[in-house]
Amino acid sequence: MGQVVFRWLNRSIFFIFMCVVSIIVGLNIFYSRGYHSLELKTPTFFNGITLIGALIVIAVVLIYRNKIISFINKIPKPYFIVTLLLVSVLLQFTSVRFLSVNLTWDFGTIVSSAKLLLENNELSNYFVMYPNNILLACILAVVGKFSTPDLFSFQVFNIMIITLSQYLIYRITSKVAGYAIGIVSLFMGVFLFPYIFYAPIVYTDTVSLIFLLLPLNMLIDKNGNLNSRLSIILIASVLFSFGMILKGSLIIFIIALSIVLFLFLQRWKKLYFILPFIVLLLVKTGFNYYIYENEIVDKKQVDRYSFPVTHWLVMAQNGERYGKFATEDFHWTHDLLEENPREKVKQIHLNELKKRITEKGWIGNLHYNIQKLAHTWTDGTYYSLNKLKRQPVEPENFNRLVDFKSGDLLQGFARIQHFILLAGLLFIVKLKKRNEMITFAMLSVIGFFLFFLIWETRSRYLVSLTPLLIIVSCIGYFGINKKESSIE
DSSP, X not given: OHHHHHHHHHHHHHHHHHHHHHHHHHHHHHOOOTXXXXXXXXXXXXXXXXXXXXXXXXXXXXXXXXXXXXXXXXXXXXXXXXXXXXXXXXXXXXXHXXXXXXXXXXXXXXXXXXXHHHHHSOOOTHHHHOGGGXXXXXXXXXXXXXSOSSHHHHHHHHHHHHHHHHHHHHHHHHHHHOHHHHHHHHHHHHTOHXXXXXXXXXXXXXXXXHHHHHHHHHHBOTTSSBOOOHHHHHHHHHXXXXXXXXXXXXXHHHHHHHHHHHHXXXXXXXXXXXXXXXXXXXXXXXXXXXXXXXXSSOHHHHHHHSOXXXXXXHHTTOTTTTTSOOHHHHHHHHHHHHHSOXXXXXXXXXXXXXXXXXXXXXXXXXXXXXXXXXXXXXOTTTTHHHHXXXXXXXXXXXXXXXXXXXXXXXXXXXXXXXXXXXXXXXXGGGOSOOOHHHHHHHHHXXXXXXXXXXXXXXXXXXXXXXXXXXXXXXXXXXXXXOTTOOOO
């Protein structure tokens, strides 16, 4: 009876995943928000031409995939891996050299605050409103202590994080599907748009990658199966917990891990499913204790003025912004907290949330959520170009990148790459057996899809999910081939 239930749960997860991915791929057929993120109009025929281009590439990959795998297996492994990683580092440093920006928005505040933290062991009032960004400031302060607390040092750190993440994508894919498919995933990771163009931007979107891939690499053994050792699960849970402190949406990975432990571990070990949540509670409590006891921020101020969760829920229903950041909602919540107790602000938010949803009606909410999903899931630039246009150090470089034909080619590359990546998820339907890694990835995609329906959203928030998209997409296209599966 128990096995029947677990088989049903696995099939349900797969069915929901396929429905979610079908919606996402369907949206990408009709929508493309890369130009929109730069406040530009999408050229006529752009979507159609790039869709045809993506379908041609997909067809070529499917037709010649066996020859591609055979070719990869003939080349010495270290040459492939080292060469691709060196290309990645070169691309990222080129991006830093020519596309760096002056310190603005939250990114600038956090970089500046890391230096302040080193000098005075305190943070500004920004972190009272947004205590979720404290961990990143602390990480950068540590980096600055061992090097120098300037932007370039942090950018080098960012490049190290991205490059290590690309290697871990290769390593995890190799364990699950074999060396050749691992190389394909590394190739896709090296040339993935956000991994190149977010190199100058040191923020949670890229730093969070390591808090997914390090624990995941530990959890997947050399045969591609779940490592059920208690010590591994505990260490992985600690890393996932710090990831959640760094970026709240990463709680989805903790939930996914818990479900995987419950579904795949045997007998009494299924009780391990509660461990990720216990560890999260302990790590979060310990981190807060350290921050408050060392007076890095004032606990009373945080308890009084930090933006409640309801702020992001109500902003997610802003009809004019389709759930994106809204300056008017920020000022509204800020003023409410100045004048009212935090609990009352939450209630005001909930009343406004109900009002915004009700006013749209059934048809209005359907249209609203389609548009919200479109600007979240159909931007192959992952909002990186929008961030790079904000006070670039050398504006002429950015202008040359996005103007006229070069801009069209860049947007075309981003859209074709993005569509190919997402379409590959559909092909896991061919797999006869979906193991723990695949199930974890499916749960994460479902979680991100649902989470950003109810939360404030941007396409860049998906950067944290891209390693899983790459791994599953490559397995979807090329299947599992472990004949030459030794891992470097």
